[in-house]
Amino acid sequence: MNLYTERHGLRKPIERTSKISKEVYTLLLNACQKYYKNLTHIFKLQQHCSFVNQPYIEFNRSQFENRMVIKIPVIFRDDYGRIVAPQDNDVYDQYALIDLIEYVAENIKDISEGWNNDRYRNYWDIRCLNTTEVFDHYQNEINEIFQESGLLFTLTSEKIIERITENTPLSPAIETQVQQIAEYGTRELMKDAIALYKTPNPAARQDSVEKIWDALERLKTNYTNLDKRGSATKVVNDMSNGKDEFITIFDAEFRALTDIGNSFRIRHHETNKIDITDNRHYDYFFNRCLSLIALAIQYLK
Template sequence: MTPSDFYTDRLNGPGPRLHDKLPQATAGGLYSLFKTKAHAHWLAQHFPEHCDDGNGVCGTDLGALWSNVRALVPQLREETPYGLELTQEDGVVFDLIEYAAERVAKPVQGPWHPYMKHYELTFAETLGRTEFRKDVNQILQRGGTTYELNREGQIVRLATPEVQQVLDQLKPASGDTELDGLLSRSKELYLSRKADDRALALEKLWDAYERLKTVDIVGNKKQSADALLNNIASTEFRSIVTVEMKNLTDLGNQFMIRHHETDKHQVPEEAQDYLFVRMGSLIHYLLKVSNRLS
């Protein structure tokens, strides 16, 4: 079943994806999906239980699996002795999903072993990972979250249409390796599921902006910025961009983007998209008018 198979999606269209924090039902659904796949032998290729009467795989060594999970996801909260599931932190749930995405393979029943009464298992890795990804993304979509599991098996944050437009357009070819690297790193970080990474992406974006203002005339930032602005043919629009550049410079100095002194203000998490789009759009425009886009 895909998201469009649900009645409400067919009637009203898919719901908005607004939640940066997983709703409890979504987190629980992902955790249950992991456990269900584990018990259904989707992880048996990596943690096989071998038949006592031969070398075939007949199931999953759950003890080995869970020992490995505890070692690699140490923040996992164990269930109570009565089997009650404890609420897992979002990061733990995502770590479990990425752990599984790297290891799942769909079990395929082979010959029936009449004496030991089980099927010998083989595994369809590509098919299993594709189906697992679809299951995960259905839960994330139906929960209205801003996340998805990508083809590389990583949970990433979905960009809003406005952010995605900036990401698609911002393809620098400035001739300045440092500037281009800062922009590429910012784009990469901004799709992270971690708010701290997105904050770092803003820092890299502001660093790129400050670097861009210095590439025309090395050693004189003001003259270099003026030279950059002179690429704008319209005098009236150049004045508007000049004001925008000053406003964004002031914003970067007043908020904890590039500076972290005690008198700086915290950037609200919900403002990150707005700031990324605003600064990214300015940089894209300045690169475009100065012929520095690929």
């Protein structure tokens, strides 16, 4: 539901960001903790009620915390080793929190819980089910926090967190086209490039650009009955429908991208290559290369 100031345009637009603040970190961690009991099928604490001489199950928080020391070693913890939200000037790794969100998403299952007896309430029992309908509720809560805080992330139905990419030609339609590329090597390079581009951690930008440039170079050799120059010429001619004006444009773009790949630290890492220090420039290079490839693959035979 939009609030009054949102409905009437009285609120400033939410600043879009990839930085998880301490306040948002707390909200996201609370959302994870709310569903810890849905991990009981992994972290069971067997208890026994001597009064009624019956066993019951609780969520084993201690076992969970110990497991997370191995699974997510750098997530923020208090002095007692418990996963908590950072305070004041605490330094934290936001991507470790993303790991936790994904871990809960991957392992979440439905539970049925309640008192053993409505009258005497001797113990509270958790019964583990083999269904995952609860994931939809968890996904909605996480994504609502992402959306309301302006975070450029989303928890997908595949139970992974991807960054929301703005001002990009990348679309579901293009991803579908990539899946249909007949040549295995080009297809796999493109899939890897897109996955890295959508990864929340900015450190993956360089790898995504390197992969898509590798895909561009392999695309030029699509026609294995021709040498590289002949194959590249056929790719350009097919894209251009044989029209000279478009041949000139696309040939120049292939050459320009090849020069960029050779001049900047993209595919080669010698000391004389130009470093890319601004992630927005990586996004520009990726999207420019993607635009050409996305068009070219529609004409491949």
